[in-house]
Every structure is written in C-alpha cells, then in structure tokens.
Amino acid sequence: MHASIAGKEILKGINLQIGAGETHAIMGPNGAGKSTLSAVLTGNPAYTVTEGEVIFRGKDLLQMSPEVRAREGLFLSFQYPVEIPGVSMTNFMRTAVNAKREHQGLQPLSAGEFLKLMRAKRALVELDNKLASRSVNEGFSGGEKKRNEIFQMAMLEPCLSILDETDSGLDIDALRIVAEGVNKLHTADNATIVITHYQRLLDYIVPDYVHILADGQIVRTGGKELALELEQTGYAGLAEHPNTSANMVGTAQ
Amino acid sequence: MQELHLIQGEHKHLVIEHVADDSAQWHIVQEAGSVLTIHLFCLDSDAAMTGSVVLDIEQTGEHAETYIYGLGILTGKQQIEVRTHVRHSVPNGKSNQLLKFAVKDEAKGSFVGELVVDPHAQHAEAMQTNRNVLLSPKATMHTQPQLEIYADDVKCSHGASTGQIDESALFYMQQRGIGVVEARQLLLTAFFHDVLTTLGEPIVEERIQRRIAQQLA
C-alpha cells in the first residue's frame, strides 16, 4: 500500500499481514511513517491511498467511512489524543458504545448497564473516576490521556487495536498497569499493533513479530529479539544486516 | 419596533424564540437598579427566511444590568442579521453580551454589536463576546463589534472570532464509531453550552436542545 499527504508520498509500499491472536510491534525512526500508517488504516481524510488495498476481516477497509471502520472493530490509541472541551467522557463513551451496538444489531445499553460497564473497564486500567466524569481529555496530563485511550479500547473491545506510542508519557507504574490492561484484553480472536520506540514496553506486551519501518517501507521483520538487537545497534546498524526481505512480513493464516 | 421600559429595580427576562419580522426588534430603556436578561434563539427551520433582530438598550439609571445571551444555527439560504446596541449613559452600569452562531449550507449571518459608554458613565463594566462556527464552505458570517468608550475608568472587553469545526476532534470521535452528524451535534452542543446554561429554565432548555438537534440533522 502506498499513501501520501499533501501530494507527498509517505508510505512507499507497505505489505503487512496480521492474524487473529497476534501482536505485532512496529518500530522505526521519527518520521518513518508509523503514525501515517495508523491514520491511513483508520481513514483519516488528510491522507490519500494512492496504490494497494487493505482487507479487514474479509472486507475492503478503504471503502468504509472512519466510523464504520471503528464499528467493525478497528481501534486507534492516538499518539496525540484530542481534547474535546464540553463533551463529557460519559456522553462520548455512551454514544460510541451504542453506535457500535446498533451496527451489530444490538439494543443500546440501559443507563445502569452502561455505568456498570464503565466501572468495570475503569478498574481494568485504574482510571480515576474524576477523569471519567470530565470532558474528553480536557486538562488531562500526558499520561492520563494515554491511560484514557486504553480505557476506551477496553470499552469498545476492538478486533484490531493500534497503539501508537501509548507508552510515551506514562510513568513506570502507569506503563505496567496500562500494559497489563492491554494484555488482559488480548484474546485468541483479536490482534494488536504496538508502535513504540522502546524495548521496555515490549517486555510487558510481548510481540509475536517486530517490524522495522523506515522511510515508508518495512525494511526488516523478526521476532521479539529484533527489538533487543535494535536497542544495541540503533537504526544505523540495521542496514548492514538486511536478513529479511521486506515482503516476507507477518504470517499467512 | 417594540418598546419596553424597566422601572427602578425591575427584573425582566425576555426570551425571543423566533426571528420573524418585528417581533424581534426592541427598544428598551432601563432605570436604576433594573436587571434585563434577554435570550435570543435563531433556530428557525424555514430555509428561505430572512430576519433581522434589533436589541436597542439604554441604561438611564445607575446600577442597571443588561445581559444578552444568544445562539443560532442558520441553515439553507437564511439571511439573519442581529444588531445589538447597548448604551451606558450613567455610571456604575453592567452589561454582558454572549452570542454564538453556527452557520450551515449557504446561509449568511451577521452580528453588529454596538457598545457605547458615555463620557460620564464611569465604573461601567461591559463585555461583549461573539463566537461563530462555519459548517460549510459556502456559509458566511459577518461580525462587527463596534465599541465607543468615552469614559476612562471602566472595565470593558470584547472578543469576536469565526472558525471551523475542530476537524481533529471530529475524526477522533469518528474513530470511536460516532457518526459524523452525531459527532457534530456533540461538538456544537458543547459550543453552545455556556449560552444554554444561562437560561436556568429546564423546560425551555430542553425545547432549545431539541431544536438544535433538528437544525443539525
């Protein structure tokens, strides 16, 4: 898949396959295109896909509106979560959860059921009740915003979650709590893409595959040991051992 | 033009829910200690409507207070002009104007806010805020604050802005599965929130909320 923004090509032929139950890490230098990949998958209108296709659970993802992609089970934990003053977390989440339920042909949750769900999911990531009763992300600290992303992920129970640098901004304890939350949400039926710069997160969320994205292409794929190697050599050392073809990424199901 | 005279100490709440012809044109005089609160709602569904609102208010007695709160969603080919004229002629007066408009489709909105503080109207506190959101490329909003402050010991402030809906907030909501129409509705309800909370009448507030939703659908 190729994609561009403002006429500039950012993704220059990405080939990736993610199977149910898998966790894939994507690492790579600043500006490589990692967030661009998240934006393109979730349907951010600022980007244009110029070539290629994306099949999500048998369906043509690129034909769907962003909200339908979400209702079909795609979730992005934003690198920079957006503040929405005046829209309460509760109202926001109720609208989101019920939109997904309607898409699935289910009745909306009653007020009681909804509050119970909120409470249970808040506990999962230890999100303060005070935060849940405020406007969406408004005045949240950097770490609180990231924790709130994973809370929303827990509420929506997606099939494919993309965590774009969810670890950045989290303190040591928060990182452990949030990572444990992500692990608890992991099942044999869903999958996760973890975008990170640091091995540390991958100690908690252990990936099946690690991909290196550089200059809009996946230049290397390996197991979790690739992240360790990267820690030693940095991206500069990478080019010297291109032992995996860029096209042989992920696994076939 | 309708005339209204608030006698000394009188409190008056005026709710203008429709902007048709001269029902929305007022000349109001306030005596000392009177408190006037006006709520203006431009939420008419007639897509071809043209309307003009005039709120011409003069404080002739000290310690009078004037509050003008307004919101509107202009749709279709509507052309609506709102003109406020608040005049502090005597000392120790207070006024606050907060008006917010969302303009859709090919509608045209205009706000002209004249605020006059006469030379001897010392210690006046006067505020005027006008915020607007354009919801389509062909929608326009003209805003023209006009402050004439002739007294030197006063507290006056004004602000006017016209912008677009926050695209990143819209996308964030869509990414959570919320449809565009509903996401816009949530954002605009938030935008109008501070105006609505000044109403203090739950039944009217509910009715206005419903009309907001209808105008955005």
Ligand SMILES: Nc1ncnc2c1ncn2[C@@H]1O[C@H](COP(=O)(O)OP(=O)(O)OP(=O)(O)O)[C@@H](O)[C@H]1O
């Ligand atoms: N509007 C734009 N016009 C031109 N280039 C853009 C625009 N927006 C983003 N880019 C470029 O796209 C490239 C990829 O950005 P992206 O955010 O995907 O990188 P990233 O891999 O997520 O980096 P980081 O690790 O810093 O988060 C960058 O070089 C960026 O400058």
Ligand SMILES: [Mg+2]
């Ligand atoms: Mg990024």
